[in-house]
Amino acid sequence: MKRLFAFSVFLAITTAACGQAMKQPDIKLNPHPKMRYEITLTIEDAPGPFDAVEGSAGYQVSNDRCVPLQPISGAQHTPRKFVPLSLTRVSDKVYKGMFYVDYLQDEDYFGLGVCRWSMTFVGFSLQIGNLVFSHSLDLNEALVGKPVPRYFNNRSYFSEDAKSKRDDHPRISSGNAQRSDFKEDSNNTFSMTLTAKENFQ
Numbered sequence: 351m352k353r354l355f356a357f358s359v360f361l362a363i364t365t366a367a368c369g370q371a372m373k374q375p376d377i378k379l380n381p382h383p384k385m386r387y388e389i390t391l392t393i394e395d396a397p398g399p400f401d402a403v404e405g406s407a408g409y410q411v412s413n414d415r416c417v418p419l420q421p422i423s424g425a426q427h428t429p430r431k432f433v434p435l436s437l438t439r440v441s442d443k444v445y446k447g448m449f450y451v452d453y454l455q456d457e458d459y460f461g462l463g464v465c466r467w468s469m470t471f472v473g474f475s476l477q478i479g480n481l482v483f484s485h486s487l488d489l490n491e492a493l494v495g496k497p498v499p500r501y502f503n504n505r506s507y508f509s510e511d512a513k514s515k516r517d518d519h520p521r522i523s524s525g526n527a528q529r530s531d532f533k534e535d536s537n538n539t540f541s542m543t544l545t546a547k548e549n550f551q
Contacts, residue, residue, distance in 0.1 A: 375459035375460065375465075377429065377431055377454060377455075377459070378454070379453065379454060379455060380450070380453055380454055380455045380456075381455070383450040383452045384450075384452060384550060385450055385451035385452045385548075385550070386448060386450050386548070386549050386550055387448070387449055387450070387451065387492060387547065387548055387549055388446060388447070388448055388546070388547055388549040389405070389435070389446070389447050389448075389449060389474075389492070389544060389545070389546045390444065390445070390544070390545045390546075390547075391403070391405070391444065391447075391485075391542060391543070392443060392497075392542075392545070393443045393444070393476070393540065393541070393542055394443065394540060394541045394543070395539070395540040395541065396443075396476075396507070397504045397507045397508070397540065398478075398507060399442070399478075400476040400477060400478050401477050401478050401516065402475075402476075402477040403437065403439075403445055403474065403475070403476055404434065404435075404437070404474065404475050404477070405434065405435030405445070405447045405472070405473065406432055406434055406435060406472070406473060406474075406475075407432070407433050407449040407469060407471070407472040408430065408432050408433075408469070408470045408471045408472075409430065409431050409433070409453065409454050409467050409468065409470060410428050410429065410430040410467070410468060410470050411428050411429045411430075411465045411466065411467060412467065412468040413463075413465065413466050414426055414428060415462065415463060416459070416460060416463045416464060416466075417429065417460060417462070417465065418462060429459070429465065430470075431454060433449075433453060435447035435448065435449055435472070436448065447474075448549065449469075449472050451469045451489070451492075451493075452469075453467075453469070455467075468489065469489050469492075470488065470489065471486040471488055471489070472486060472487055472492055472544075472546065473485055473487060473544065474486075474542065474544065477516065477520065479511060479512040479513050479514045479515070479516060480511050480512070480515065480516050480517055480519075480521060481506065481507075481509065481511040481512045481514075481520060481523065482520045482521070482523065483502050483506070483523050483525065483542065484522055484523070485498075485500040485524070485525065486544070487544050487546060491546075493546075495545070495546055495547050495548070496545070497543050497544070497545045498543065498544050498545070499527075499541050499543040500524070500525040500526070500542050500543070500544075501525050501526050501527075501528065501529045501532065501539045501540070501541050502523060502525040502526075502539060502540055502541070502542070503525075503532055503535060503538065503539055504538045504539060504540060505535070505538065506523055507540075525542070
């Protein structure tokens with residue numbers, strides 16, 4: 351149901367291939383972003399601490415006509431960019447971050463017309479060992495501003511992945527939308543709740 355996104359690749363950029371040189375566009379930042387939001391992560395009933403808490407926002411070009419086709423396959427790869435959030439730790443249970451919906455610059459990157467960027471998600475990851483608990487909001491959820499919880503099984507926290515050494519390919523758990531989805535194990539869970547609110551300057 352929810353998007354699985356690996357926070358360990360915050361700065362990865364997937365872009366369209368342009369000619370044999372596979373040129374990537376020089377993605378520019380919007381010099382005057384206006385749609386600023388604050389996002390709050392609230393952790394409840396976690397069975398223990400986490401090795402890392404990280405946040406990220408994802409963006410992609412929304413109009414594919416501005417992107418060239420690959421010369422051989424004819425495939426079209428939508429440019430994407432993942433931006434890490436600067437986080438403030440309020441307490442062991444609460445973290446805050448800022449993001450801009452209009453963070454990237456709309457521009458003619460390929461000579462085929464202006465590419466328009468859209469934010470696709472904003473979210474957090476909690477990592478222990480080689481296991482990541484992830485929760486994100488899509489653009490519509492972020493703009494609505496209502497708290498969105500996600501539930502995770504405590505058993506995963508004590509799993510072999512959580513005890514393993516962290517590497518570049520962690521196992522990602524996206525949890526469930528309802529605590530009751532865990533059925534007989536519903537009382538053995540913790541939650542991540544995300545709330546976004548506008549904070550325009």
